[in-house]
Amino acid sequence: MDARLAVRARGITKCFGDIVALDNVDLDVAQGQIHGLVGPNGAGKTTLLGLLLGLSAADSGELDILGTTVRRALDAPDGVTGFVDGPGLYPSLTARQNLAALAALRGRGSAAARIDDILAEVGLTDVADDRARGFSLGMRQRLGLAAALLSGPRLLVLDEPANGLDPAGKRHVHGVLTRLAAEGTGVVLSSHRMDDLEELCSEVTILATGRVVFSGPLGKLAAENRELDYRLLTSDPRAALGAAAGTAGIRVVESTVAWRGAEAFVVRALVPALDELVARLARDGVAVRELAPVVSPLEAALLALTEPQDQEAAR
Amino acid sequence: MTATATPTTTPREDTAATRAHPVPLAGGYRFELVKLVSQWRIRLLVLVCWIAPALFVAAVSQQSTLPADTLFGRWMHATGWAGSLVVLGFSGSWALPLLISVVAGDVFAAEDRLGTWRHLLVAVRSPRRIFAAKALAALTLILLLVAGLACSSAGGGLIAVGNRPLVGLDGHLLTPSDAAVKVLLAWVCVLAPTLALAAIGLLGSVALGRSPMGLLLPALVALAMALAQMLPLPVAVRVALPGYAFISWNGLFTGPTQLEPLLISIAAGLVWAVAATAAAYAVFVRRDFTNAAYDGTGRRSVTFGLLPLAGLLAVSVAGVAVATPSTGSGIDQDKVQRSLATAFAHLYRMQTDELNRPAVTEAQLQVSASCDRGGGQGDNEGPGNDWRCVVTWHLPGVQVSGSAVYQLDISANGRYVADGDGPKEVNGYFLVHTRYGDAPNPLWQFDGNVELLSASSKG
Known part of the structure; x- marks a missing residue:
């Protein structure tokens, strides 16, 4: 058992009646790592997060959390906290009262003393004495994160924490998660926002119909991935299009795309072929003003890795 | 498929966490x-x-x-x-x-x-x-x-x-x-x-x-x-x-x-x-x-x-x-008669006091009641508003016994309301002077309660 692992799961299977929610899932999350869980709806993300929180027990497999083997429901060790299916808040209580009630429930007087600091960290100081009833989804998410911070987590499990966050809220949440990871807390979060995951996570696990289809660093995912679509904005679209058509491994998908008031085009290629195209454009004196994937690499990978399974499942 | 990244910072602890206990x-x-x-x-x-x-x-x-x-x-x-x-x-x-x-x-x-x-x-x-x-x-x-x-x-x-x-x-x-x-x-x-x-x-x-x-x-x-x-x-x-x-x-x-x-x-x-x-x-x-x-x-x-x-x-x-000994509705003729006679005796004594008449006791009054339902046409038991009772009592030193009529509305739970039906000077409506002000004649209308579970004296 590796004590540096916040989560070590081997062969986890969980069924609800005839439905197999998780099928032989392996997962490693190191302490201090922010690990993303990605997958289409019904892939088993929430079930897996629920297991990590101790809400239920796996039907089979081994699950070690913070160095402790978990065999039964509600048997997760101290230091595991978070939320699934949205933060559990009581709308008739203010933000501060929600946190104070939770701190009192857990018998943590020191946490109660830190409520103001925690509220400031998630950017809710101004609404600390407002009832949660009137909070937006993003504010509720931040208050849910604040509630999780009360107990000084060593493993933080969050289900869709980025839902409804505005840019300021996103900055607060990212700041908190980054700080926690830097202090050694393992963070496991699910999200449908690939930009957030790419920004935060050092590793991701992609689930499809209860099975792991990829788990590892984002860089490895890009290397393993198929061709991506890239939008190319240059100083001379006509010349650039010609160069792209003449470069091995490059396929022009859309020859003309209006992009920010200029003319761009879209090519499909692997990274090495793209490198070759950029070098050729430079040699030809064509300036590359923007080169970006049409969809993020993670999203593209998700679609590529999960769609076939969806289709297979549909058949 | 698994993967593990080396953390970028030193973990704060490498020891296994303790199991969390339920909240007290x-x-x-x-x-x-x-x-x-x-x-x-x-x-x-x-x-x-x-x-x-x-x-x-x-x-x-x-x-x-x-x-x-x-x-x-x-x-x-x-x-x-x-x-x-x-x-x-x-x-x-x-x-x-x-x-x-x-x-x-x-x-x-x-x-x-x-x-x-x-x-x-x-x-x-x-x-x-x-x-x-x-x-x-x-x-x-x-x-x-x-x-x-x-x-x-x-x-x-x-x-x-x-x-x-x-x-x-x-x-x-x-x-x-x-x-x-x-x-x-x-x-x-x-x-x-x-x-x-x-x-x-x-x-x-x-x-x-x-x-x-x-x-x-x-x-x-x-x-x-x-x-x-x-x-x-x-x-x-x-x-x-x-x-x-x-x-x-x-x-x-x-x-x-x-x-x-x-x-x-x-x-x-x-x-x-x-x-x-x-x-x-x-x-x-x-x-x-x-x-x-x-x-x-x-x-x-x-x-x-x-x-x-x-x-x-x-x-x-x-x-x-x-x-318990009771069967059926628990309301029978004997229980109704006993309950009404008892309540009448207490209230008669109260009326006597309020009217400043010579004091009497319940024992001296020897109150009895005779009740039936619907003029004696049916069974004399069960709830209903067709109970009719004649109450009889004696006053000390008076040869003739008094009598008064009541109509009873008895609920299924044993509670009843007795409504005086004459003579007017006994159980009619009039005000009496009490220590706390005027009040209706206590014998005019009153509430009573038949105990459903008690055994009838006849039974």
Whole structure:
């Protein structure tokens, strides 16, 4: 058992009646790592997060959390906290009262003393004495994160924490998660926002119909991935299009795309072929003003890795 | 497929974490109380229960027309204690079931509505303690509401009318201190059916979740029991119902106290409270909080909820039927005659005192009553408004006996209203001067109570 692992799961299977929610899932999350869980709806993300929180027990497999083997429901060790299916808040209580009630429930007087600091960290100081009833989804998410911070987590499990966050809220949440990871807390979060995951996570696990289809660093995912679509904005679209058509491994998908008031085009290629195209454009004196994937690499990978399974499942 | 990244910072600890223990019950209880009290409707209920009864009793006591169709309502001018009993009667029928619905019927369902079960489980880590904390918090709040109704109504009556003697249901006069004790006891007695309804509320809240039926279950059960009390059911069924103590407290205000139905109904209420709470617990701890497709609630509710309670009702009815001598409606000619004669004797003595006539005792009056139904055409038993009675009495030193006629409207629960039908100077309507002001002739109309479980002297 590796004590540096916040989560070590081997062969986890969980069924609800005839439905197999998780099928032989392996997962490693190191302490201090922010690990993303990605997958289409019904892939088993929430079930897996629920297991990590101790809400239920796996039907089979081994699950070690913070160095402790978990065999039964509600048997997760101290230091595991978070939320699934949205933060559990009581709308008739203010933000501060929600946190104070939770701190009192857990018998943590020191946490109660830190409520103001925690509220400031998630950017809710101004609404600390407002009832949660009137909070937006993003504010509720931040208050849910604040509630999780009360107990000084060593493993933080969050289900869709980025839902409804505005840019300021996103900055607060990212700041908190980054700080926690830097202090050694393992963070496991699910999200449908690939930009957030790419920004935060050092590793991701992609689930499809209860099975792991990829788990590892984002860089490895890009290397393993198929061709991506890239939008190319240059100083001379006509010349650039010609160069792209003449470069091995490059396929022009859309020859003309209006992009920010200029003319761009879209090519499909692997990274090495793209490198070759950029070098050729430079040699030809064509300036590359923007080169970006049409969809993020993670999203593209998700679609590529999960769609076939969806289709297979549909058949 | 697995992968592990080397953390970019040094972990703060490499030691295995300790297992988390469930939150202590006291902490969970405080948490549930905070959540309940933070709801505006709960705060409003507490406020209403502690203020409205006092205002109601004080206002009604000052009016010329009293709620004579409610037990003790006709005495609201005479004593401050009557108002509390009027509120108690109303509470048992309507207020308490509705209050219980709002509190106990929602205490579990609120978590379903808010989607906070998983959050709560992660925080508390024990469904058993969650159940206990919620049940205790709901119980605390319900007791606070009942205490408010009792204190407020008594306080309002005492301030508006005063601490005066109370006329019991057999016409005898209770001293103010006796009245205070008996009013307090009456409120304590209704805690048993209150707890039973609260437990049924917990069961509904657990089993039916956010469905409105879960919230309304205590009120619906109370309504069903109230309807059952109006039907000509066998007395064993009537007494075995968990809500009968909402009626049987009447027996505290007779002499001798009608203890048997009171104790049986309190026991029935408490047994129902325990059984329904146990059923709610059984359903709750078997719930799967992680399975969104969980659909076992309905089947489990029947298995662990409805079937045991239906069985309990059957056993209770059988037990009461075997243990008590009464059969049928429990209302027969002999009981009616005894009850009416006793009440008449006490009230005649009271009338004599108020009219400043020579004092007499109940023993000297030798009151007897002769009653029949529908002019003797049918069986002289059971509830109905066609009972007719002739009361006969003797005055010391007077050869001729007096007689008076009463029409009785007897309810299925044994309560009756006797309406004087002559002669006018005995039981007609006229005002008498009392120490506290003018009041209607006490023999004109009065309330009485037939003890359903007592054996007829003929039988």
